[in-house]
Amino acid sequence: MRRMFPLVSLLLVMLLSWVAAASGAAAVEVYYAPEDLPGDRLASLYDQAQRYLYVSVYRLTYPPIVRALVAAEKRGVDVRVLTDREGLNDPKMESAMTTLHLAGVPIRVNRHEALMHLKQAVMDDEVNTSGSMNQTGSANRYNDERLDVLRDHATTVKAREKFLSMWKDEERFRPWK
Numbered sequence: 001m002r003r004m005f006p007l008v009s010l011l012l013v014m015l016l017s018w019v020a021a022a023s024g025a026a027a028v029e030v031y032y033a034p035e036d037l038p039g040d041r042l043a044s045l046y047d048q049a050q051r052y053l054y055v056s057v058y059r060l061t062y063p064p065i066v067r068a069l070v071a072a073e074k075r076g077v078d079v080r081v082l083t084d085r086e087g088l089n090d091p092k093m094e095s096a097m098t099t100l101h102l103a104g105v106p107i108r109v110n111r112h113e114a115l116m117h118l119k120q121a122v123m124d125d126e127v128n129t130s131g132s133m134n135q136t137g138s139a140n141r142y143n144d145e146r147l148d149v150l151r152d153h154a155t156t157v158k159a160r161e162k163f164l165s166m167w168k169d170e171e172r173f174r175p176w177k
Contacts (some may be wrong), residue, residue: 038147039140
């Protein structure tokens with residue numbers, strides 16, 4: 001009987017893994033900074049957007065990400081950015097936002113006293129990202145950060161709905177410029 005326990009346990013784990021895979025459980029890719037250069041992975045992901053790309057981020061200054069967002073806008077992707085107003089005191093952040101604004105990307109900033117501290121991107125109802133990483137060069141190359149890329153329709157739709165509810169909330173968010 002004791003010899004059977006490890007075998008039964010192994011079979012149970014295999015069965016549960018198969019059930020999770022068959023049920024369409026979300027695929028999650030996890031990247032850590034600095035070793036995985038998650039900002040570069042994020043820029044590559046943005047290059048794949050086809051319909052929409054909604055970014056909620058506390059800080060955004062990393063040039064490859066700014067370029068990817070501008071390129072997506074030029075491809076006709078609906079690109080929008082929500083950010084925190086305090087970051088606009090940083091010249092790098094103001095420069096990045098100005099570049100996006102001049103490219104036609106609408107930007108909204110919080111007008112409430114609390115932080116807009118999300119670090120999330122939502123893309124095409126199939127991909128959303130989350131984690132500790134701001135979209136800056138330091139977060140990509142030096143800081144200890146995490147970026148999760150979730151490929152799951154239901155989770156992404158929920159994230160999109162949250163983004164759009166924040167976007168429409170004129171009491172808490174206002175257009176930048």
